[in-house]
Amino acid sequence: MVVLSHYQVKLVLDALRNGLGTLSMSLDLGLSTTQLSVDAHGLQLPNGELLKLRDVEEIAKSTSSCFVIDDGETRAIQFYSEATERVYSLYPTIKAPTMLVSGIPMHRIKDTDPHQDTLEKIRAIKPVVGQVLDTATGLGYTAIEAARTAEHVTTIELDPAALKVCELNPWSQELFDNPKITQLIGDSFDVVAEMEAGRFTRVIHDPPAFNLAGDLYSGEFYRELYRVMRNRSLLFHYIGDPESKSGRSITAGVIRRLEQAGFRQVRRAPRTFGVVAMK
Incomplete structure (x- = not known):
């Protein structure tokens, strides 16, 4: 599978020039x-196919898409979900790509990149050991990084369309190959409610924006997270820019509801745009 963005094909055009x-x-x-x-006809791929120059130029023009080249066809990695009526697409950065959900990036990309963003979230609750719950799979970066040190990771994805993006993203392949990762499909609000109590030593809760998934910021959901966690286990909850007007308001409400759910030592983690709490 060949996956390219404008960052890669720029080198092809530079070589020709x-x-x-x-x-x-x-x-x-x-x-x-x-x-x-490479020559004036295009780029010779390892499988013998030729990526034609016009396709190289088309990819170079698109700064907001990644493209898969398969059987001579070049297409943008983008899927529409009838279940959620959302569009999922792979958005390139200089390093790991992020996913856009109806145009909203799922990772911080200003002054950082999705891979570094993920590492900082993991560090917020280090050491990441034992049984780990990842409440929002997305591109799988959190589950992949957590699985490097954890005993096992359970990750939940609401929309199968998001996993179609993962299947075509080279940076997501360990999500499917690592036996230490179990994928579940469903709404985390419902899936977590069916899990046994006291199971997890670390929980990484990185939900979509509040306006897309308000129930995952509710006191009821926080009580369920508290229930499935072991004593002295840690939760990282991504919220968003704490310096923005909406971020300040949402963060204050999250802290209050986490404490009401029973969590202690709830503290802001401004570097990672979230909060950390202990059961």
Whole structure:
């Protein structure tokens, strides 16, 4: 599978302008590099296919999409969900891509990148050990990073359309390959309510924006998270920019409801745009 964005194909156009017949570039959004041949007709791919120059130029023009090249066809990685009436697409950055949900990025990308954003969330509740719950799979970055040190990770995704994006994202492949990760499909509000008590030592709650998933910010849901956590376990809850007007208001409400649900040592984690709490 070849997946490209404007960051990668820019190298192809630069090579042609400089009269070069070969170049080293990534075919998996920056995870690895490959030596390839290029000429006025296009880019010669390892499987023998030719990525035509007009397709290279089309990808270069699109700064907000990633493209999969398969059987000679080039298409943007984007899916519409009839279940949620949302559009999911893969948005390129200089490093790991993020996912747009109806145009809203699911990771911080200003002054950081999705991979670094994920690492900072993990560090907020280190060491990440034992049984881990990830309440919102997204592109799977949280589950993948948590599984590096945890005994096991259970991750929940509301919309199968989001997982279709994951399947085509090179940075998400460990989500499907790592036996330490279990994927569940459903609404976290309902799925967590069916889980046994005292199961998890770490919970990473990184829900969609408040206006998209208000029930995942409710006291009722926080009580369920508290129930499924072990004593002295840690919760990281991503909220959003604490310096924004809406962020300040939402953060204050989240802290109040977490404390009412029984959590203690609830503290702001401004570096990661969230809060940390202990059961």
